[in-house]
Amino acid sequence: MNGPFPGLAELAPLAPEIALGLLGCLLLVVGVLGRGPSHRLAASLALGAVGVAALCLALVAGRFTGGQVVLAGSFVLDRFALFWKALVLLATAFAVVVSVRFVAEGRYRPGEYYALLLLAGTGMLLMASGHNLLVLWISLELMALSSYVLAGYFREERRSQEAALKYFVLGAVSSGILLYGISLVYGSLGTLRLDEMAAAAAAPGAAASRLLAIGWILLLSGLLFKVAAVPFHVWTPDVYTGAPTPVTAFLAAGSKAISFALLARIFVQGLPALAGEWQLLLAVVSAVTMVWGNLAALTQRNVKRMLAYSSIAHAGYILLGLLAINRVGSWALLFYLLSYLFVTFGVFAVVIVLERREYAGETYEDYAGLARRAPFLAACLLVFLLALTGIPPTGGFVGKLYLFGAAVQAGWGWLAVVGVLMSALSLYYYFRLVVWMYQREATDATPVPLAARSLVGVIAVCAVMTLVLGILPGPFVALTQAAALPVP
């Protein structure tokens, strides 16, 4: 802690981030040298990097479990952080694997694509353990900037460009808002450290500060943009449809999950004194998000767009966990996002398999007769759709059960009623896909080639995990309970 440069030993807790970041940069450099590595090599290198980071994480997890705050209060290593880091690495690994075929077929350089994925992953890892608003903002930006580029990765496709531009412009605005909110919070509380913030906000009179109120509302708005909650959701459908599908999956599962972690970290740990106020605001946002996301999803004709709106709706459900950040809500949030990770990657992996050209697999018609053409894919997709609807025996059911349970327990009965009715309604648009798969004849009877074995592997793993989380959730519930953010 002496001098501006901390010793190497002090950096040890950041080993996973450092490993992933350095290897990402290395891949970037290798990627532009000459003709660059082959796509296969690049993917293997990226997977290797994730593996190294995972190894570091395991070592770190063994040494730091007590919630140490390190590096002048910038980082915290508690079980909550470790849980999210593991989740992020899993998401990154999945993203690499589902990208393989798309990168192989594309005319773009593989090295930089995977490097950007790794850098986004690094940002997410840092977000998991940030304990200082500025650090959190910088790591969020690292993730966001990498995602903007990834969303526009189909440089020659107009929709991809449009997606990237929209994402970038709106994202930049939201980052600005976020930063402004941070500065106002800093101005009124005099600190950026979450623990000091909590203490300062709890001081008598602090809660009445109008500056602080504007500050946290702006802060909240910036984060709600990242999790795609109404009214900050407008970018989602366009970006989800325009971005390459593996990137969409990464955004929907990884980026969304970690943004929720951030939201929980800042508001539950930093501003518990104002819980009454921000929870009220979140309750309204959650209700509007659930209703709007589901109603809009009903009318979609494009599968990726439908999934985008469904992901908005899910943001609404997940917010319930934050509202009820009592004993159940604290871990229901984690459990739900864990199961959501598998479900989302599974669904998008199926879309990717069906993509023949860059934008196929998007209309409902593309799924006609899938039960005949590829029974395995259809069965897996059925499992994912059941999980999204929240029907047992899937992880989606257990997750929703506890989110709604948490809401009921914490006194948000009306929200829970809205939530369950909306999730019953969601059956209609999810099952529209099932109707096409199982109840309509295929327009072309050619069997879907299960070409990319790695993709099919991801789908199988996700389907199995979705079922395991539904049938034997015990160990995972225990895990998330242990990792839950301590509620003050």
Add this chain to the structure above:
Amino acid sequence: MFEWVHGLPILSLIAYVPLVGAAILLLLDGGRPALLRRFATGVALFDFFLSVPLWFAFDREGPLFQFVEDVPWIEAIGVRYQFGVDGIALLLVLLTTLLGVLAFLSSWSAIREREKEYYAFMLLLQTGMLGVFMAMDFFLFYVFWEVMLVPMYFLIGIWGGPRKLYAAIKFFLYTLAGSVLMLLGILALYFFNGEGLLGWQGLGNPASFSVLQFHEIASRIPPDLQFWIFLAFFVGFAIKVPMFPFHTWLPDAHVEAPTAGSVILAGVLLKMGTYGFVRFSLPILPEATVRLLPWMAGLAIIGILYGGLVAMAQKDMKKLVAYSSVSHLGFVMLGVFALNPAGLKGGVLQMINHGLSTGALFLLVGIVYERRHTRMIADYGGISKVMPVFATIFLIITLSSIGLPALNGFIGEFTILVGAFNRVWWWAVLAGLGIVLGAAYMLWMYQRVFFGPITHAENRELADLGRRELAYLLPLVLLCFWIGLYPRPFFAVLEKPVAYVAARVDPAFAVDVPADVASPDAGAEGEALQ
């Protein structure tokens, strides 16, 4: 002779044999439909034979729930894997396994495409339904309750009639909307038992979803909380029953479903709603039950009369039978909400009766439909001349359905009326009108289909019942007579659970069970349970 079943996890075996069967079925060669059919039917038959010993090994004098299996499932949140049956569940389990076999047999000729998936879904459905009746843990119950919707959705949606897509999603959406609200009710109970919720102080018990635990705390649930939970349960169960005004999914689902689907739907699925009321709403929420009694009875009576009147106007036989179900289940609900042992006993027995006779009616309609591909009453007439055996069985079932003495329907309806009369006399009077209506629409249909001259030339060539068809109809006819002539064994099984439920909801029955409806020792048992 059947003692061996106590040494086995017999309920789990019964519940999962169809599931395992479905898994094996998927491995079989899809190009050999005969093999698939035989195998699936064999599995169902095996399951039935596995369940029969329960009837003999069940100790009528023994504890309320028997063959109990109880292991922790999700320990972190207090969910247990708890199976067990009381007399009510026992009868429903047997009904399920029996109707399962018959439904499989009836599918042999009716289902001609995608047989592998069909039989797999049917087997899956069996597992779901059996689990619902066996579960003693509310979480487990809910899992089965919902899991079962998926195969049923596909059965209607793939092998159904022309409007199958609409009917299937309507069925699924309706039921799901009801179940998720019920789920909130379950959660409210769970939290009240534990840490408390909303403004209510919890009881601080260890986390549990056990139904018996909820029965235990029933008297300590504050009335307003009971009221809300009752409403949540009500929506879930009433849609399933279906009670007026939640019945609109039923005619669509029935008309579009394949024969076997209709049989299972009417025979077993609808019973889950009434079973839910008896098992959960009444004993867990006694105060709310009594408070809402007039509404419940009112809806039941409206259902009886409305179902009957609408049935009268139907031109389609299947639709007629579907609306008759609304009426019959109104009877069941009336019996249940008479809240006395007679009414409850009659209600539960009528669930079985309805399963048998309506199941049989759907099978019968399916038989002529296979021959003529129409279900319109106007397309028939005079076919008793060409199908005498069919006409006879149809007549027996019709009479059973309208409650002719010596057949099962009479016993059930009569007992229900006794119960209803004891509660509020004019309920019984109004319900009695329903019986008259029932006789009118059923006999009128019978007359138009079977008597008179043969008006359509195609009908002259109709073949009478084949051996397979006889094989799946006769067991039902026999059971109708058995219950009609000698219902004692059935009442004996129901004695205890019914006394238990009645005592829970109305303490008057804990000490003084009316002598006319209970065996001498029922009163003592009620006391012990209290």
